[in-house]
Amino acid sequence: MSLPVLKNYIDGAWVESKAREFGDVHNPVTGETLARVPLSPPDEAEAAAQAAREAFKTWRRTPPLKRARILLKLKELILAHQEEIAVTLTREHGKIKNEAHMELQRAIENIEVASGAPSMMMGHNLEDVSEGIDEYAIRQPVGVYASLNPFNFPAMIPFWSLPYAVACGDCQIVKASPLVPMTMTKIFELIHQAGFPKGVLNLVHGGAATAQALMASPAIQGISFVGSTPVGRIVYETSAKHGKRVQVQAGAKNWGVVMPDASLEKSAENIIASAYDCTGQRCLALAGILCVGDTYERIKPLLKEGIARRKIGDGLEPGVAMGPITSPEARARVEKYVAIGLKEGAKLLVDGRGVKAPEHRDGYWVGHYVFEDVTPEMTIAKEEIFGPVLCMIRVKSFDEALEIIHASPFGNAANIYTSSGATARRFKYEARCGNLGINIGVPAPMAMFHFAGTKQSFFGDLHAQGRDAFKFFTEETIVIERWFDR
Amino acid sequence: MSLPVLKNYIDGAWVESKAREFGDVHNPVTGETLARVPLSPPDEAEAAAQAAREAFKTWRRTPPLKRARILLKLKELILAHQEEIAVTLTREHGKIKNEAHMELQRAIENIEVASGAPSMMMGHNLEDVSEGIDEYAIRQPVGVYASLNPFNFPAMIPFWSLPYAVACGDCQIVKASPLVPMTMTKIFELIHQAGFPKGVLNLVHGGAATAQALMASPAIQGISFVGSTPVGRIVYETSAKHGKRVQVQAGAKNWGVVMPDASLEKSAENIIASAYDCTGQRCLALAGILCVGDTYERIKPLLKEGIARRKIGDGLEPGVAMGPITSPEARARVEKYVAIGLKEGAKLLVDGRGVKAPEHRDGYWVGHYVFEDVTPEMTIAKEEIFGPVLCMIRVKSFDEALEIIHASPFGNAANIYTSSGATARRFKYEARCGNLGINIGVPAPMAMFHFAGTKQSFFGDLHAQGRDAFKFFTEETIVIERWFDR
């Protein structure tokens, strides 16, 4: 049987790519190839950009309330096809189906918040800025945007920008990750039904060259990117070179501070979920914990026990806690860091090596890892691993923990486990990361709040989601008005 | 008598630069040299950045209300020394003293708006984002910023960012234009008195290398630039390359549409003020007018008469309407474009060639120019001249005027002269420039509104001034908070 070849969705129609290169989409549980994805050439990216530019002319004239309603229609369609999308997502990505559903939930929340555009995209105004002269900031859509998406949340991350763009009257081109392109392909089938005029939303599959074409297209005004820091740096510079608005969400290395006054049972449970859910492939996952005082020894058995209860396997099967990692490259990366960690002197409290789901021995399996005796200087304490690996560092005090957080080049998230109001306040005041959890292992901002890190975890100023998204996708034109007496 | 050599102001003290290169500051009325300005080497820029980084540690802990009060103290000091600063400004820049005062007025307005930081920099929050979990966006200062300033508004433009930065708890390094560095030097004397802790505000004189050092410094988190589009493009890309927040205000080519239903007398007066005040060196100045129907012929005599009444001379003397242009290079640039205009077939309705103020024959004089018979394809209709040159283009209709505005690579401002509500609305809806005037020749946003162009007139997303400035100078950290029962 021949493999399905994914199509691009341009100007309201599914079109076959003329790509000469294609990628394979795998099921990480089995290693089997599910589909082929075109690495679309620049002219196809440009065709989408031109279609979007054309669509913008009428889309921007569509009242915000009407635009919001098409979005809410899309929400209904996604809800109606939720299980089906979740299965697709699990099959191409590896995360368990429940995680796929939760991810879809986040996508839906972004649709709901974006549908508030009629209230949220208002401009502001003042009478008599000078006698008889009024001034207005009127808020207008900008034009065409593109989103460049990573593999770890195939359904959710495109929705950090997509619903806001269209609610604000802009058009968008989505480039899904070539590792997991089937989820957005499925969602675009629903987009097709929802009632968007042709060209408003477009899906172009592809890789780096496709992304470059989008960043360079004069028809496109802005870029939303989520991915690694090295690629993010290139995207930020390249988009700027082409004069575009740009927001870049990049890498992370998130620490959790465990204070002696914390509830250790609940904290351990929370840490495990943060570090290992989605097979550790979350930009907000805990990379390590900084255990103050005796919490280091006290939490170890709790972590071991908690992890021991987690079953690895096919995310479509019930009872499974962790699926495989998404790609062989990701697995190799984890294994590389495990080897480095051992070589640099860290010890494995929990050793995930050789772990496999017995029924699917060809899957991209990675077990749970807990490194102990980690020190801040070790490579595994500094670089982003992006897999189910947790590092434990002993610290003497809150201050020492804070120093480690400050020393990191990343600033995506940090968490603290404590029962003390004073400690929590100092943490909020001092941690300098974009997303801070107080007894929250994955401090993922809800859709009505914006989302971004600091330092090398984010480049730009306006964040994804929430109020910032309405700002990123609009131009606030100043009008100064005076009327001469006739 | 030896020339004064300007000093840098770093970490609360005036320090002599070790620069090996210096610039000359001229009085454009006489051509005489007023002072020498160091083109500070990179290490001096970095010293300022380090001082600011150090100062940030305590400045960010200073309550917003206290920070605002120091700003209001600075306002009082500027008011008390207003005449003195205006004279300095006129002497080094050439614009008339009244224009210098108006510019200072705008600086003061920005101080006033920025002093509203305790109200304007608030974060937002929601209870129960999930049961028992609260979420906050807490708004915190970011760190150190630098502003890179042009020569046309020596006092005003640094205040598009300076007061907001310090009100929000950030520290700043100001690089004044080496053509007109004396004005900010004088203002920094007042900053020194106002009560800012040392290191919070720093002044580093210099040129491109100094700017490059600031853009590259890891101690600096953001860049505000105002200048030409070619340089602006470099600043945008370079700042992005270094991972910084950046806002770039760049070049302009602003058109005014004259509708048959406009009050032509008042419009002509307004056009003249827009085109020629500040010797045309304003990013919001009218570069040309698009005369619909018979307004072309009807407005010509009004422009001629209005211009004939304007006296050229030393801006410190009463009765003078227009001073010299700021530099010989600027004059040469104007003369070059006049020659091109004539060569390409435009005619001079008003010819400024050879005009000089009789008492100061060595000044950098440029007369008033009105080109007629200009067509959209001519060089003078497309490129930024930045001097007292107005181009007249005949158009048949509002639609034709709009096409010319749309065709421009710039989008800083556009104006319309009309008495019709319908026409004004279409203009607001369609013009796609950042600042739109309805019967307002210079649609300069008041300080409580933000300020930026579109297209190649602005790179970035958050604008200068107003609400956007409070956002550019703060980080909105997300805190998600849950407390375990004990």
Next chain:
Amino acid sequence: MSLPVLKNYIDGAWVESKAREFGDVHNPVTGETLARVPLSPPDEAEAAAQAAREAFKTWRRTPPLKRARILLKLKELILAHQEEIAVTLTREHGKIKNEAHMELQRAIENIEVASGAPSMMMGHNLEDVSEGIDEYAIRQPVGVYASLNPFNFPAMIPFWSLPYAVACGDCQIVKASPLVPMTMTKIFELIHQAGFPKGVLNLVHGGAATAQALMASPAIQGISFVGSTPVGRIVYETSAKHGKRVQVQAGAKNWGVVMPDASLEKSAENIIASAYDCTGQRCLALAGILCVGDTYERIKPLLKEGIARRKIGDGLEPGVAMGPITSPEARARVEKYVAIGLKEGAKLLVDGRGVKAPEHRDGYWVGHYVFEDVTPEMTIAKEEIFGPVLCMIRVKSFDEALEIIHASPFGNAANIYTSSGATARRFKYEARCGNLGINIGVPAPMAMFHFAGTKQSFFGDLHAQGRDAFKFFTEETIVIERWFDR
């Protein structure tokens, strides 16, 4: 066949009222009685209040996002039953079915805007109001509210408050008008299905005594009223006497100014729709026009012709432009004013006396009326008629028109027909009514904007709909937080 007797909906169940008095619900097309409505005694109002108070305890703990989703579910249910509700509405009220649909549309828009509560009901906060002290305004639901509704928009007006109350976490008791109680009864059947916990929304039928009981109940914190000015005054004072939050939308007398530069054809069409749609029973309907200069004579034939094309009849039948008035009392009121108008010297340009739909001779028919030669002193120019009567007044100038608007005790709305930006600006600046139309006969604020008049058309400060509604239905609790070092 016995008449249906409407039930109250209290604490999640339909309950028979023990009322001793009942009202009759008529079909104004035929005069037949459709149902009997209980005038519920005070203890039933109190039972609803108690149920709501109890429900509040858990409803306020339900995350805003979940509350919003139940609202959006209600929207889907209303959409699915739209035709059915519209037919009910037309049958009990008399307005044509298309008007009923448009009214439902407005109700839905309010649901959509209210579902933005997670974004719109956020509090605000500031770090370091004093060193180490943070301050928050956290936004919390208040408790229980009641809405007292008029007969003219049976479906729409309850939705000016209902969706905001529940989105914000409050509970509500709705008292529908006893003239038109079937529409909300039908909608409450959908509310019952939508998933609201019991007690969150309650429907209590009744009259003045029921309203008094709600205003006096200590279990209720706020009152939203829409109705006439005399009753509104009582409601405002009574609610205040009981210490409640209160917003009172009251009577109106809305003028339209017709300027010589207006497009008279389009204006006339717009005036006719405003004055006669919904049989003139709209608080934003034009009560009269102030014709400047020769527009008086010029517009007369346009009005006559336009009105001549409007067919009167049963609103369920196609081609009908105007249904009957809602009650015999309303008809008598119109007839009384027509008589007064004639007696005081006004003349009928269009005479609606004796008009009847031939097929339904027992209906409460009122024809179209246009009074000419009206002067500002006449009773018909001063008092609210609330029927399809338009008064024409000749004025010399815009200023004279403004004086008449200013002299009115009402300030609900005013409109101007003009093409001049200058005139429109003066009108906006000077008219001092709550809702101003520029070439808009019924300036009804969209749901994302608030809605209220001025002068005796509104009592209170926070308006219905939009941002104000989120404020009326929340308490912004101040928290000032400091942590002592341990």
Next chain:
Amino acid sequence: MSLPVLKNYIDGAWVESKAREFGDVHNPVTGETLARVPLSPPDEAEAAAQAAREAFKTWRRTPPLKRARILLKLKELILAHQEEIAVTLTREHGKIKNEAHMELQRAIENIEVASGAPSMMMGHNLEDVSEGIDEYAIRQPVGVYASLNPFNFPAMIPFWSLPYAVACGDCQIVKASPLVPMTMTKIFELIHQAGFPKGVLNLVHGGAATAQALMASPAIQGISFVGSTPVGRIVYETSAKHGKRVQVQAGAKNWGVVMPDASLEKSAENIIASAYDCTGQRCLALAGILCVGDTYERIKPLLKEGIARRKIGDGLEPGVAMGPITSPEARARVEKYVAIGLKEGAKLLVDGRGVKAPEHRDGYWVGHYVFEDVTPEMTIAKEEIFGPVLCMIRVKSFDEALEIIHASPFGNAANIYTSSGATARRFKYEARCGNLGINIGVPAPMAMFHFAGTKQSFFGDLHAQGRDAFKFFTEETIVIERWFDR
């Protein structure tokens, strides 16, 4: 020597009242009469209202920025005369001079925040609410307001409304408390110098009849009242009866919860300051503490020792911690409650009876009181005493403390002393008072936040200060705009 008789300030001039009744202003330290204050008759209140109405016509046309500058000028004048005002305030009120200065500081903060009106009073707008139709909420001043002020903060409380009213373009009449009218008289001397046009701000001395006249005047649109709950209820109802906007800040009974995990030393210090500063005459003062578990016994010695260090005397003398109470009536009220407390079975841990400052034996002295063994049913635990009396109640748990807070008819403030984040969160979520302190004895909102209680501590919806004040003092007029093609 004859006593000075205070004048009213109406329409820009000091005018002698024709009052037939006068009050005496005492120095509570000595009992001597300082001045006589007219209880102005209704026609003088009306004269002020008329002057304000007239002044409004041009004041509302003055650009917000200009209005703000006059306010900032007033701030400078108050700063320059701060010591002088503080002495006057201490002399007529009794509080110590340092407290007078702190109060002035709060007045100044409100001026500063109000001067942000150009940013804070902006309206909002949306393009294309329907195709081609734009909608604006333009924010306009309302007209004339009156403030009715209590005796406890003669300088601060009028500034909860005054600066916002004038910054927003409204005019105001201030009625100072007849017990302490000299402070505002002095401040109005500065208002006279600051540059307000005549009639914009007016001062009318008087009592209840004067207040009634203001509430009844048709020239006045809104009332701000601060005082007791019984009077507040009358003001709320009366103002509503006259159709006015109204905000009523009323009585209080504020509890502090002391948790076992609190820092008791710091808490005790904070409790003492809250309960006794300003001689307990603060609406945010602690009326009592709810001691959980053993904190009851542990805090007693700390309170006794802390109070023992406080010297009573003339607030103008150094080293004095507490001045006299303001009036003999206030003293009698305290003494009455002390007697009731003893009679109902409470015991005095600290007994203030018979305490006098030795040098001023005729002063209105009241000592420090701490009642122990208080139960929630006692009169002293339920009614507002408004003097330096602290009640101690033993409670078993946080829940029991919360029940007592909930049972109070007042909801002005509540505080908790704890180090636990979880307890603080529950407190914020459950306490249902307007102003909550976490380890803050007097949770007085800073000027950029609004200020009001709940339950019988506040009637109305828009609070004093901050964002709410800008809303209370403006009308947000809706404009819906469409232009017909010509």
